[in-house]
Amino acid sequence: MSKPKTTRQIAALIANDWGSSGHVYTLVLMAVTVAGIYFCYRLAAPFFSSLAWAFALAILFAPLHRWLESKVKHPNLAATISVLVVVLIVVVPATFVAERIISEAARGAETINAMVQSGGWRRAFEAHPLIAPIGHWIEQQLDLPGSVRTATSWLTNTAASLVRGSMLQLIGIVLTFYILFYFLRDRRAVLESLRSLSLLSEAEMDRLFNDVTDTVHAILYGTLAVAVLQGTLGGLMFWWLGLPAPLLWGMVMGLLAVVPVLGAFVIWVPAAIFLVLEGNGWDALVLTLWGAIVVGGIDNLLYPQLVGKRLKIHTVLAFVSVVGGLIVFGPSGLILGPVIFTITRFLLEIWSRQNAAALADGQDE
Numbered sequence: 001m002s003k004p005k006t007t008r009q010i011a012a013l014i015a016n017d018w019g020s021s022g023h024v025y026t027l028v029l030m031a032v033t034v035a036g037i038y039f040c041y042r043l044a045a046p047f048f049s050s051l052a053w054a055f056a057l058a059i060l061f062a063p064l065h066r067w068l069e070s071k072v073k074h075p076n077l078a079a080t081i082s083v084l085v086v087v088l089i090v091v092v093p094a095t096f097v098a099e100r101i102i103s104e105a106a107r108g109a110e111t112i113n114a115m116v117q118s119g120g121w122r123r124a125f126e127a128h129p130l131i132a133p134i135g136h137w138i139e140q141q142l143d144l145p146g147s148v149r150t151a152t153s154w155l156t157n158t159a160a161s162l163v164r165g166s167m168l169q170l171i172g173i174v175l176t177f178y179i180l181f182y183f184l185r186d187r188r189a190v191l192e193s194l195r196s197l198s199l200l201s202e203a204e205m206d207r208l209f210n211d212v213t214d215t216v217h218a219i220l221y222g223t224l225a226v227a228v229l230q231g232t233l234g235g236l237m238f239w240w241l242g243l244p245a246p247l248l249w250g251m252v253m254g255l256l257a258v259v260p261v262l263g264a265f266v267i268w269v270p271a272a273i274f275l276v277l278e279g280n281g282w283d284a285l286v287l288t289l290w291g292a293i294v295v296g297g298i299d300n301l302l303y304p305q306l307v308g309k310r311l312k313i314h315t316v317l318a319f320v321s322v323v324g325g326l327i328v329f330g331p332s333g334l335i336l337g338p339v340i341f342t343i344t345r346f347l348l349e350i351w352s353r354q355n356a357a358a359l360a361d362g363q364d365e
Contacts, residue, residue: 050175052332057086058183059216065184079185083177091173093255200350204313208346212345218310219322219335226303227257230295232266237290241283243271257299264295309340 054065058065065082072078183190195205235250241247249271253264268291274349308318318338325337 013083046186047175047179048329048336049246050179052329052335054090054176055181056216056335057090058187059178059213060220061086061184062187075185079181082184083181089178164247165166204350208343211342211346212339215311215338216335218307219338222303222306222310223334225306226299227254228255229298229302230254233295233298234264234268234291237268237287237295241275242285245277253295264301265291268295307338311338313345317341337345 001249060081065078068078068081069075072081122190162225191209193203198205200208230251231252234253235246238246238249247324249267256266257264268287272284273289275281275287289322304315304319306320307322308315312316321341322334323337325333325335325340327333329336
């Protein structure tokens, strides 16, 4: 039985067998193929988030799955165990954080609303002469009770919308792990299919796969490293200011820092507001400056440097690939942006080498 031909071999046969008329055939084939790819893109677009995270998790947990495959001889069972392990590592902490934030947000909103309605915030400011003018300014310039009622209403409506959207989020999560199962079980077949469709050589495809794997590792490990540091610094400031449960809230800030769009500010901003309403204006100022400059600055400065160093690219390019990916693709852009950049850079390097080789051959002639 003959070995299936690669795309490069098929293209060469078309060029040899069809001659000049082969150009027309090739153009038509290319046009139809591009149209097919476009429609496949439109079909897959609603699932980009699930595909991207399943792809990232498959790469991250590939060593674990390879070890399980060596112990469990049934591919379906090995992939099922791997997915269950990922669920325990990823979903359980995320569920804990979400539940904790919702309950604490509701409790905090009730406390702040009661303090504002009773006028306790005004007495707290008046007890400290240094910050008393701030309290007078707030009373004159802002309708604080009305603002708190508006914020409470917004929080209630947001929580309701999250509950309504929880079913769609649940479907997305289930779909992610459904795709992850097949990415793990059929990864060799997927890679071989990509090799057969590619015009690149086997060595070039191996290098491209390695570059994409390094990119995903750099993104995930860079995100985790920055999140741990943000959570640690935020928890230490909570402890230094005497805020309750600094260890717990440090862990929550670290976990939130992993989530695109969200971050540690979801915790320290309400804490600073609470300190202001209690009359601890200086503590609130310290917490705000620490959170905005130190905790927030680490995310903007250290993360691109970690990713850029691992990928051996400039910090600005790493920043653009990550932030641009988030803007274009949403949360999944955290993975898709750098991966697309890595693939494009790799293809440009191939073009550069081919052009250099062509120029060298022309000079030799």
